[in-house]
Amino acid sequence: MPDLSQASEVPETPDGGASGAPVIEPAPTLELLGATKRYDGKTVLASLDLRIGHGETVGLIGPSGSGKTTILRLALGLLRPDAGLVRFRGAPLDASNVLAARRQMGYVVQDGGLFPHLTAVQNVELMARHLRWEAARIDARRNELVELTRFPPDALERYPAQLSGGQRQRVGLMRALFLDPALLLLDEPLGAIDPLVRAELQDDLSAIFARLDKAVIVVTHDLAEAAFFARRLVLLRQGRIVQEGPIETLLRAPAEPFVTHFVEAQRRLTVTRDGGSL
Amino acid sequence: MRRASAWALLVVVALGAGRPAAAAPPLRVGSKAFAESVILGEAAGLLAAAAGAPIEDRRALGGTRLCWDALVSGALDLYPEYTGTLREEILRVHQATGGASGEASGDLAGLRATLAARGLGFIGPLGFDNRYALAMREEMAARLGIRAISDLARHPELRIDLSNEFLHRRDGWPGLAARYALPDGKVQGLDHELAIRGLATGALDVTDIYSTDAEITRDGLRVLADDRGFFPRYQAILLYRRDAEARWPAAFAALGRMSGQIDDATMMRLNARVKLDKVPERTVAADFVAERFGVRATRAEEAWWPALWRRAREHLALVAVSLLAAILCALPLGVLATRSPRLGEILLAAVGVVQTIPSLALLVFMIPLLGIGARPATAALFLYSLLPIVRNTYAGLTAIPAPLRESAQALGLSPRAILWRIELPLAFGTILAGIQSAAVINIGTATLGALVGAGGFGQPIFAGIRLDDVSLILEGAIPASVLALLVQGLFDLLERILVPKGLRSEPR
Numbered sequence: 114m115p116d117l118s119q120a121s122e123v124p125e126t127p128d129g130g131a132s133g134a135p136v137i138e139p140a141p142t143l144e145l146l147g148a149t150k151r152y153d154g155k156t157v158l159a160s161l162d163l164r165i166g167h168g169e170t171v172g173l174i175g176p177s178g179s180g181k182t183t184i185l186r187l188a189l190g191l192l193r194p195d196a197g198l199v200r201f202r203g204a205p206l207d208a209s210n211v212l213a214a215r216r217q218m219g220y221v222v223q224d225g226g227l228f229p230h231l232t233a234v235q236n237v238e239l240m241a242r243h244l245r246w247e248a249a250r251i252d253a254r255r256n257e258l259v260e261l262t263r264f265p266p267d268a269l270e271r272y273p274a275q276l277s278g279g280q281r282q283r284v285g286l287m288r289a290l291f292l293d294p295a296l297l298l299l300d301e302p303l304g305a306i307d308p309l310v311r312a313e314l315q316d317d318l319s320a321i322f323a324r325l326d327k328a329v330i331v332v333t334h335d336l337a338e339a340a341f342f343a344r345r346l347v348l349l350r351q352g353r354i355v356q357e358g359p360i361e362t363l364l365r366a367p368a369e370p371f372v373t374h375f376v377e378a379q380r381r382l383t384v385t386r387d388g389g390s391l
Numbered sequence: 392m393r394r395a396s397a398w399a400l401l402v403v404v405a406l407g408a409g410r411p412a413a414a415a416p417p418l419r420v421g422s423k424a425f426a427e428s429v430i431l432g433e434a435a436g437l438l439a440a441a442a443g444a445p446i447e448d449r450r451a452l453g454g455t456r457l458c459w460d461a462l463v464s465g466a467l468d469l470y471p472e473y474t475g476t477l478r479e480e481i482l483r484v485h486q487a488t489g490g491a492s493g494e495a496s497g498d499l500a501g502l503r504a505t506l507a508a509r510g511l512g513f514i515g516p517l518g519f520d521n522r523y524a525l526a527m528r529e530e531m532a533a534r535l536g537i538r539a540i541s542d543l544a545r546h547p548e549l550r551i552d553l554s555n556e557f558l559h560r561r562d563g564w565p566g567l568a569a570r571y572a573l574p575d576g577k578v579q580g581l582d583h584e585l586a587i588r589g590l591a592t593g594a595l596d597v598t599d600i601y602s603t604d605a606e607i608t609r610d611g612l613r614v615l616a617d618d619r620g621f622f623p624r625y626q627a628i629l630l631y632r633r634d635a636e637a638r639w640p641a642a643f644a645a646l647g648r649m650s651g652q653i654d655d656a657t658m659m660r661l662n663a664r665v666k667l668d669k670v671p672e673r674t675v676a677a678d679f680v681a682e683r684f685g686v687r688a689t690r691a692e693e694a695w696w697p698a699l700w701r702r703a704r705e706h707l708a709l710v711a712v713s714l715l716a717a718i719l720c721a722l723p724l725g726v727l728a729t730r731s732p733r734l735g736e737i738l739l740a741a742v743g744v745v746q747t748i749p750s751l752a753l754l755v756f757m758i759p760l761l762g763i764g765a766r767p768a769t770a771a772l773f774l775y776s777l778l779p780i781v782r783n784t785y786a787g788l789t790a791i792p793a794p795l796r797e798s799a800q801a802l803g804l805s806p807r808a809i810l811w812r813i814e815l816p817l818a819f820g821t822i823l824a825g826i827q828s829a830a831v832i833n834i835g836t837a838t839l840g841a842l843v844g845a846g847g848f849g850q851p852i853f854a855g856i857r858l859d860d861v862s863l864i865l866e867g868a869i870p871a872s873v874l875a876l877l878v879q880g881l882f883d884l885l886e887r888i889l890v891p892k893g894l895r896s897e898p899r
Contacts, residue, residue, distance in 0.1 A: 186797075189800075189801050191797060191800060191801065212803050212804075212805060213803070214803075215800070215801055215802065215803035216802070216803035218801070218803075220798070220801035220802070222794060222797075222798060226794055226795065226797075226798035227798075228795065228798070228799070228813055228817070229817070229893045229894055230816045230817055230819075230891035230893045230894050231891075231893065232893065239802065239804075239812070240802050240803065240804070243804065243808055243812070272892060272893030273893060274893060288802070
């Protein structure tokens with residue numbers, strides 16, 4: 114996997130931040146400009162344009178293989194686009210700034226992506242300790258996040274294997290938020306959670322996004338979940354954006370028959386699952 | 392890369408640590424790993440010690456090639472050898488086969504000149520020959536009137552079974568059968584010891600023996616005369632380095648007295664005391680030296696406990712130094728192997744190939760580079776320990792799920808921080824298991840170190856095999872096994888203490 118961070122390491126600023134260029138008009142938090150990605154000759158992202166502004170929450174939806182996760186990996190610099198450009202806070206991502214940029218992003222994956230050899234609190238504080246934050250600052254930030262994510266403080270010393278799925282997800286979220294990133298990337302954050310806990314966590318996440326006022330991208334294959342988190346939805350199919358807009362637009366003015374097809378499939382799933390409707 | 396070279400330096404230093412101070416090197420006396428050679432080496436050591444030379448004991452080394460290489464490289468000063476072996480196996484100047492007349496004094500002068508050109512010399516011949524011969528039961532030979540090999544041609548009904556080596560040697564059966572026109576059809580090959588036992592029990596009628604085999608007297612065998620002078624001579628000599636002679640002239644003057652003093656009957660008797668009466672070689676040698684030369688040079692046999700303790704220390708030193716060096720080299724190599732699939736393939740293949748080299752061969756390869764003693768053994772053990780550690784480091788690192796590695800990258804950790812904070816701790820259990828298996832293999836393989844003079848628990852094992860003494864074998868085998876079990880237990884304990892708790896399966 115081409116990883117930009119192999120090339121060189123950026124000197125770490127004390128707060129782990131990378132200062133963007135001083136511009137009068139604040140640049141969008143994340144921009145993909147004509148981003149193209151191919152694997153083995155198969156195009157997974159075809160000249161895609163996407164801008165996410167400061168404080169904006171976007172729901173990325175689409176069937177599997179439509180390029181949702183690829184977008185997140187491009188944003189993190191875990192992948193390099195074959196063509197086009199990825200800009201974070203106005204600066205093109207390259208080997209010289211990718212580590213600093215990643216520290217300004219929070220990444221939460223399905224089931225938390227926690228390191229099994231570290232306790233919950235060690236997972237959460239890993240980066241701050243690596244960057245040699247002062248103990249008082251670490252304590253303050255941890256307490257803040259424990260409260261924000263409503264994580265049971267007595268579970269902090271447990272190892273990931275000893276936590277419930279919901280707790281693991283909250284630890285993953287705390288870890289992603291610890292350095293106070295400008296952009297939060299969530300990849301199927303509720304994918305591994307059982308339905309009851311899921312509803313509770315959904316509410317909590319939604320409240321957290323509202324309080325944080327950060328740019329957020331939520332990737333999910335569940336239209337209802339995306340609509341719950343984000344006003345702005347982006348529907349992908351085979352590496353292209355099919356339609357963008359709020360859920361109402363997707364329902365009432367589908368850009369292509371595929372939109373209706375996707376919505377109908379989701380509605381059928383939802384109906385069978387809990388008897389309700391979108 | 393600076394790190395890697397520092398590691399390499401450390402290994403070199405560790406291997407070099409055993410080099411003795413240069414002040415007054417002692418006389419290093421060696422022997423091959425069979426009773427006769429050990430007796431002669433001990434006798435030589437006793438005589439030289441009585442003449443004032445400090446002796447470094449290098450008894451019972453693995454074989455001819457090993458002793459010769461050690462002598463040439465200066466790791467050994469003196470050891471007993473046979474003229475036939477020198478010509479046939481080492482110098483490869485084949486003597487014209489010709490029995491008693493075959494090794495005239497002119498031939499010996501030629502041999503002396505050849506050796507002198509290499510800075511070597513020999514004392515002797517000591518008086519006896521240890522060559523091949525054919526033997527029968529005395530009673531049967533007398534009944535059939537067989538005295539010489541040529542008489543066998545008249546008795547095609549006799550069952551001739553031969554040792555495997557003799558059956559195929561240039562100076563063995565093929566030449567012999569041709570020279571004496573012996574029937575070639577139903578000759579069988581088998582193990583030397585079994586052949587002698589078979590001869591005694593009547594399972595076979597004629598076999599090859601060494602002319603000083605102790606069994607000749609014990610079993611009442613008749614050695615058939617080589618009346619057509621086929622067998623090349625294997626006269627015993629003491630082979631030495633001339634620079635050692637210059638260092639210890641008095642000792643070499645004393646050794647010169649051994650020349651011509653040991654005839655076939657004497658050597659057979661000494662062999663019999665060791666092999667049949669189970670008397671230690673050193674005692675047999677001391678008795679002989681006292682009786683023949685009036686030299687009372689007793690070098691005490693080590694008591695049981697101090698010997699065990701010394702062997703344990705030697706063994707542990709071999710294992711500890713080689714294992715430590717292997718860990719320091721194999722860990723970075725294992726990490727390196729994961730960084731590029733191509734490099735990984737090459738690295739794993741290379742350490743795998745090292746593992747396939749037979750251990751004795753690897754030890755012998757080390758002799759010209761590192762001499763004899765602990766250093767070649769340590770180096771060989773080091774090479775053997777690489778594979779399990781490199782392989783497990785590689786396996787442990789590559790088994791880390793890709794999403795976990797990606798999570799670490801996404802946090803903004805540098806590759807180095809990912810290695811130290813995430814990857815190595817996650818792979819730690821697997822790596823530790825690799826080190827454990829290297830350590831256990833290492834302890835077993837270190838017994839072979841005795842063959843290159845490194846001491847350890849292999850010493851009594853090989854002495855026991857040589858003397859057919861099971862209790863002596865156990866004296867080395869049991870402590871070696873116990874040591875292996877202890878080390879295994881130690882690593883199990885280490886695993887329980889060091890492997891991060893979150894990686895162990897335990898109830899929630």
